[in-house]
Amino acid sequence: MLKKLNRMWLSSLKKAGKAQQRQAGKVLKAILTKPKATRKPVAPKPRAQKEGPSGEWISSSCVSTGLPARRMHYRLFLPSRAPGLDDSIPLIVMLHGCEQTAADFAAGTRMNRLAAARDYAVLYPEQSLRTHPNRCWKWYDAATQRGGGDIAVIAHMIGKIVEEHAIDRSRIYACGISAGAAMAQILALTHPRLIAAVGMHSAPVLSASRTAVGAYGVMQHGSTQALAPIEKLLLKSPDFPGMPAILITGDDDKIVRPVNQLQLARQFLLLNHAAAPAPQPPVTKAFGRTSKQFPRKNTMTVHDFAAGSKVLLRSVHIARLGHAWSGGDETFPFNARGPDAGKLMLAFFSRHRRRQ
Template sequence: MVKPATTWLRGLLRAGKVQQRTATRLAKVLFGPPAAKPASKPRRKAVPKAGPTGAALGPPRVRKKAAPAPGKWLAAHYAPLVEPGQLPGRRLPYYLYLPDKAPNAAMRTGGRPLLVMLHGCEQSATQFAEGTRMNRLAERKGYAVLYPQQSLRSHARRCWKWYEKLTQDGGGDVSLIVGAIAQVAARYPIDRSRIYIGGISAGAGMAHIVALNHPQLFAAVGLHSGPVFGAGHSLIGAMHVMQHGAVGRVDSAIDEVLARQPLFPHLPTMLIQGQQDSVVRPVNQTQLVRQSIRINRMPFDTVVTAERWPPGATGSRNPAHGYAVHDYQVGGELLLRVAQIEQLEHAWSGGDASLPFNAKAGPDASKLLLDFFARQQRRF
């Protein structure tokens, strides 16, 4: 049966309006000025509600904020050295978590592992640390955690500029992040063979760029809901990548990296993606898989294993989405781990849902990343 032309046109207009609303929302998140906070209103005194027996109920229970991890939480910044005759450049603020747990024998000899975590748009470094609960897990394992923070002067939404060609080629914020890592590694006993970098969304895109331009620094990289590398190059282009991936640039972008660095070492990578993510759509993960295979020069007979975990019981205290994990191994070395999480939208899996961009339901993305990183060490 052929639909009347008017019905078809109405459907087309509806689809166009949906796409326009999506584009507008992404543009506001990425590039618009921060929303003004509403003026505070005087609080009304709460009136106790009556219970089923007519007796007044007490005040509503307030969720207790989790106690911070017991280690040191330090604030600092990295500022590049100024050449004679030049003006000072931008500074990069950062936070550093140093665990309270005593180092084991290996750490006393070689230093602590260091995890570098890059937040997403509209997040601060402290919010990212709290939402992911990464410091608590790092405390148990004895890891130090570095949280660089994008400045509001550089971007009104604290977005890392992963979409700029200059940044993708190793300029922009890349040198600031690398400088902060070097500064921390010089000031504290850090195991330079066990430095890892990860992030979410724009932070994931930036973490990937830093690792691709400085692969000798990192033992592994972890990307949660990240855009594919090498495309965008404009504001509209960035939105297109987030929704549709890097059409025509998936392979060539990696080939350009390999042309600049013919001796590019193995770069073990973990990719985590929500299958219901409408901000950075799953096509990006599919293309990131292809890029990881290419950058690691995996042969056609690479061993790929798959495992799936079912969702948790409905209404349980620890809800969990179902998810699948695919491992890519070459010669016994785990080079790529791909986690696809059902029903997860654009949020850190298993995070503190009282904060934006965090989903309560597991699996715990922080634990997934640390478990993967624990298997990786840079060979010099």
């Protein structure tokens, strides 16, 4: 069955660029690969890291409190601060995609440099090779979607960072790309009073899928019942406080197709409708320059859904972008030219706080 899916997948990408074909094959293999107990993890080849911004770059790990105890490695960026400055700072939780490490994700997105300019801390949890040989987060796992598994470890990790550093508890944000974006959504939905807003780049829609094969189907076609998980959540938690979100997708993404973003927008509209007045009709804006040769080059369309003056949902569609972080460092995989996704997310996050 898996071999057949692989053949169908690679065949459907013949018209795409060769570089994206290679990336697509790697991502599909990563998602459909099941870790074997006898397989020894192979560490990825080290990549050259460019000089980073001024700040502290910490490498550590966190052990969960549940049984059995689980250890997860992480990277933490703390910006340099003026002596004697006691104000607490916001925290962004960045969740990488398949075939990425925490360090690669930080370097590729340039998020540390952006965060340093705004005085933000950035936490990068890292999926272990023992949990998945391609470092994929299992966002489709039932326990994970209930807030267990890796989500429980990440939530515990955030608590540890908040206790050890001067973090503003009302300004903690979660974002990621691909499988990491799906995890960011689950983290936000299972800990809505911890996370103030969520950012999702190239993300699959939250669905009832519970297998890797089902996850592949969602990535390609979306969910047949996209609102069901949200309706179930609101029935269980009628006092859900809402969740502001910024969604970013590439119109040429052949791995997680744009239909997922349309369904994600419906999910977040339902979530925020339960906590605020009905969002107003979207305000659509177009950015970028075009030419006769490249009629869609470097353009993006933004749809804002607001309640009053507060934007609860921002949906960004970027032209000519495949499955990659827009505006990232192209020397790292899954990063491409385009509007800077990191800047877009930081600008959105700065407008939202969680009431404590």
